[in-house]
Amino acid sequence: xxxxxxxxxxxxDFTLVRNERLAEKTWLMELQAPADAPADxxxxxxxxxNIEVEGKFxxxxxxxxxxxxxxxxxxxxxxxxxxxxxxSAWQPGRSVNMLAPLGNGFxxxxxxxxxxxxxxxxxxxxxxxxxxxxxxxxxxxxxxLGFNKGADVVFVDQFRExxxxxxxxxxxxxxxxxxxxxxxxxVKDAASFSAYAxxxxxxxxxxxxxxxxxxxxxxxxxxxxxxxxxxxxxxxxTRSGLKGICKxxxxxxxxxxxxx
Amino acid sequence: xxxxxxxSVSLCGVKLQNPVVPASGCFxxxxxxxxxxxxxxxxxxxxxxxxxxxxxxxxxxxxxECEAGMINSVGLQNPGIDAVVAQELPKLREVYSRPIIxxxxxxxxxxxxxxxxxxxxxPQVDIIxxxxxxxxxxxxxxxxxxxxxxxxxxxxxxxxxxxxxLFVKLSPNVTDIVAIARAAEEAGAxxxxxxxxxxxxxxxxxTRRAIVANVMGGFSGPAIFPVAVxxxxxxxxxxxxxxxxxxxxxxxxxxxxxxMAGATAVQVGAANLRDPYACPRIIEALPAEMERLGISSxxxxxxxxxxx
Ligand SMILES: Cc1cc2nc3c(=O)[nH]c(=O)nc-3n(C[C@H](O)[C@H](O)[C@H](O)COP(=O)(O)O)c2cc1C
Numbered sequence: 001x002x003x004x005x006x007x008x009x010x011x012x013d014f015t016l017v018r019n020e021r022l023a024e025k026t027w028l029m030e031l032q033a034p035a036d037a038p039a040d041x042x043x044x045x046x047x048x049x050n051i052e053v054e055g056k057f058x059x060x061x062x063x064x065x066x067x068x069x070x071x072x073x074x075x076x077x078x079x080x081x082x083x084x085x086x087x088s089a090w091q092p093g094r095s096v097n098m099l100a101p102l103g104n105g106f107x108x109x110x111x112x113x114x115x116x117x118x119x120x121x122x123x124x125x126x127x128x129x130x131x132x133x134x135x136x137x138x139x140x141x142x143x144x145l146g147f148n149k150g151a152d153v154v155f156v157d158q159f160r161e162x163x164x165x166x167x168x169x170x171x172x173x174x175x176x177x178x179x180x181x182x183x184x185x186x187v188k189d190a191a192s193f194s195a196y197a198x199x200x201x202x203x204x205x206x207x208x209x210x211x212x213x214x215x216x217x218x219x220x221x222x223x224x225x226x227x228x229x230x231x232x233x234x235x236x237x238t239r240s241g242l243k244g245i246c247k248x249x250x251x252x253x254x255x256x257x258x259x260x
Numbered sequence: 261x262x263x264x265x266x267x268s269v270s271l272c273g274v275k276l277q278n279p280v281v282p283a284s285g286c287f288x289x290x291x292x293x294x295x296x297x298x299x300x301x302x303x304x305x306x307x308x309x310x311x312x313x314x315x316x317x318x319x320x321x322x323x324x325e326c327e328a329g330m331i332n333s334v335g336l337q338n339p340g341i342d343a344v345v346a347q348e349l350p351k352l353r354e355v356y357s358r359p360i361i362x363x364x365x366x367x368x369x370x371x372x373x374x375x376x377x378x379x380x381x382x383p384q385v386d387i388i389x390x391x392x393x394x395x396x397x398x399x400x401x402x403x404x405x406x407x408x409x410x411x412x413x414x415x416x417x418x419x420x421x422x423x424x425x426l427f428v429k430l431s432p433n434v435t436d437i438v439a440i441a442r443a444a445e446e447a448g449a450x451x452x453x454x455x456x457x458x459x460x461x462x463x464x465x466x467t468r469r470a471i472v473a474n475v476m477g478g479f480s481g482p483a484i485f486p487v488a489v490x491x492x493x494x495x496x497x498x499x500x501x502x503x504x505x506x507x508x509x510x511x512x513x514x515x516x517x518x519x520m521a522g523a524t525a526v527q528v529g530a531a532n533l534r535d536p537y538a539c540p541r542i543i544e545a546l547p548a549e550m551e552r553l554g555i556s557s558x559x560x561x562x563x564x565x566x567x568x
Contacts (some may be wrong), residue, residue, distance in 0.1 A: 001540050005298045005301050007294070007295060008295055010536055010537075011536070057534060107505065159347040193347065226536070228292070230288040230292055230293060231332070233334060233531050242316060
């Protein structure tokens, strides 16, 4: 499309640099932004990109795991269906079309002096760049990562390079604390932190949102279509009205969410 | 020459600079999209289906992927006609000066009439599009659009209160689309828009449950294009009023094909959800496509496949 009509560019062709399996079902993808993309293209941790997969009508929304001002984008994704299985076969050098950046992202300042970050499964991905941003702002995050089993545990070492307070839980006890993130002392003691940020499967988010209804920023994961707020396929009721997760979210204040 | 191409069309006296119109439900209330491109390049905009009362819509998930398309079960989430008139339409008008099509839904004749009268009175609205795919709560829940009598009844009732051109948007989930279209025309419709989504369903084979929470939903996207072309062709053949074609359109070539089937304007739905720039891309590609096909004015090709 010519620049005459364009107002804000949402679509970019990135180049795949690295695509490898890190755990039983989790892959890491590193991509390089095109030269004309601004250094601050992705403005905040918690934003996501929507990736085009050949032969699939809908794009695949994937959280930004890391972004650096030289245009390097890191994504973590679980291979769960045909679309993500196709992505896992992509070879470095290929072009990857995506809409970026999408969503609101976390508010780093609102997390205060002593933030607690809680991730479950693939929901740990956006917390990595968030942890780095908190450290860059001169504060120290505590990170709790939950997985189902030992073979799912991923990216813990990378988190440990950012902060020395990283705790792991697995539901079957193969690694770290046996149980869910809510069984980890830091989460039980959440009141002693300035605020918390979380991303994970719905049952975990509901557990956290009902247990810790204040000072939380929760990133929700739902099936969506457009990603930029026009189709209303991912709207939820919040205390401030109906909101599309794709654009008004995916990060919501815990005070705003209504749990069923 | 590409720059001499005439893309303009006229819908019941409403002039469109080109035939490309984002379809209802696939463009919100329009202004959101003006963040991404200048929406004044569009032929017209059909806004999200609006009802008398605000509606929260269906539970999530509301979307399922399909081969060359998608299923949605948004359930007509909208803020209600009063909020649309008071807030959404003025907001759209601030950033957009081309024609606006108000897509109106209802669950009873009274509701359609009240809603259409309010849309008709709104100065921003140029055309009313009556979505008759909704269930009739007084008719045993059957969709208004599945029977000639109920289509005629709702068209007549709305026509009595609305002065602006009235397009009846038909559901493809019927045995005889021509009979339904004729019923709308005889009841006074100024135009026909078709097609709405096909009723569809997907099952998650791991959980053995329907993917969308509402079990069934509306199937749309490139997969339905041949069905839409066929129905537009049949209706254009049988009726004397203008047709807006809709269903699976994603390229300039699709627009031309739909017009040759008999469409005066062409709506683009699900393609916007995959590519936010789908409509401007189609509009920009039209002149070159016309040049290749030896077309100088798009209005010349309307119904060309009928050999008229
Ligand atoms: C997410 C979504 C929401 C829709 N909402 C409406 C609506 O509110 N009113 C209506 O008349 N049609 C609605 N439609 C139907 C479209 O306007 C269009 O008729 C249909 O999707 C076929 O076109 P397509 O294949 O280009 O999507 C909706 C379609 C989609 C995909």
